[in-house]
Every structure is written in C-alpha cells, then in structure tokens.
Amino acid sequence: MPRVLVTGGAGYIASHTLVELSRHGYELWVLDNFSNSSERCLEVVKNLTGRAIRYSNCDVRSKSGVAAVFRDFRPDAVVHFAGLKSVGESCRNPLAYYENNVQGTFNLLSVMEKQGCRNLIFSSSATVYGPPSETPLTESALLRPVHCYGHTKLMCEQVLLDLAAAD
Numbered sequence: 001m002p003r004v005l006v007t008g009g010a011g012y013i014a015s016h017t018l019v020e021l022s023r024h025g026y027e028l029w030v031l032d033n034f035s036n037s038s039e040r041c042l043e044v045v046k047n048l049t050g051r052a053i054r055y056s057n058c059d060v061r062s063k064s065g066v067a068a069v070f071r072d073f074r075p076d077a078v079v080h081f082a083g084l085k086s087v088g089e090s091c092r093n094p095l096a097y098y099e100n101n102v103q104g105t106f107n108l109l110s111v112m113e114k115q116g117c118r119n120l121i122f123s124s125s126a127t128v129y130g131p132p133s134e135t136p137l138t139e140s141a142l143l144r145p146v147h148c149y150g151h152t153k154l155m156c157e158q159v160l161l162d163l164a165a166a167d
Contacts, residue, residue: 002077008082008083011036013123015044018042018049029053032057061099062107070115076117077120078108078117079123083105084096090148101156128145129145130143
C-alpha cells in the first residue's frame with residue numbers, strides 16, 4: 001500500500017484526512033510541530049481507526065528535519081496541510097507567514113524532488129480569490145488575495161504551477 005506523509009497532520013482537516021486514508025489502508029506518517037494542534041489528535045485518530053499513526057514532531061521550516069522524515073519513511077505521496085492560517089495574525093506578522101507557509105513549502109518541495117517523490121496534494125485556500133465577484137465560486141475565478149495569508153497560499157500555488165510546467 002502506498003505511503004503517505006501528511007504535513008500538519010494533527011490539524012482539524014488533516015486529522016479527518018488521516019481517518020479516511022487509514023480506512024483505505026494507506027501507510028501514514030505525520031509531520032507536525034503541534035503549534036496549532038496537539039498530539040492528542042493523533043490518539044483520537046487511533047481510537048477511530050484502530051491504527052496508530054507514526055509521527056515526527058518537526059517543523060516544515062526545518063529542511064534537515066523534513067529530509068530525515070523522508071529518509072526514515074520514504075513516502076510515495078505527500079498531503080501538505082502544514083501552514084499558519086489566521087488572516088488577522090498574517091496581517092500583524094507577515095514575515096512569520098511567509099517564512100512558515102512559503103519557505104516551509106519550498107523546503108518540502110526541495111526534499112520531495114531530491115527523494116524522487118512526485119505526488120503532492122496541496123491544501124490551499126479560497127482566500128486566493130479574494131472577495132467573490134460571483135457565487136458559486138469556481139476555480140476559474142480571478143486570483144486576487146487581499147491579505148498576507150492569501151498571498152502566501154497563492155505564491156505556493158504559483159511555485160507548484162511552475163514546477164509542473166518544468167516537468
């Protein structure tokens with residue numbers, strides 16, 4: 001069964017993803033620094049699925065830490081949820097958001113490339129679209145974030161588009 005690394009895996013949406021992936025038999029490993037979550041969440045996932053989830057208390061900003069997880073686990077795919085997500089906080093502390101969300105994603109992508117892991121699901125945000133000009137919002141809507149958090153997500157999306165085009 002494929003091995004999936006879930007970054008930010010102890011977060012709310014990620015924990016639900018872990019449950020579904022576990023139920024489908026995937027081998028899982030979580031990389032999380034637990035700054036906005038708790039290791040207890042992984043215990044809840046274990047209770048729901050009957051399977052313990054291996055994890056590393058690691059920050060995506062630590063390229064060597066991410067590389068160590070890849071050496072130990074050798075994932076076939078990554079689901080990337082790790083990121084700061086408060087709009088208000090991003091406006092007060094933009095450097096922290098660029099460092100965590102953008103540099104952390106760069107680190108992850110760099111390690112993935114070196115390890116030959118080419119499968120990624122990136123958790124972006126509807127905030128990349130800014131205020132909707134029409135609803136329902138579709139992926140063809142204009143990209144026009146209005147705050148730092150949205151800008152960091154859009155920057156990561158652009159990097160992923162450029163990597164895909166170069167491949």
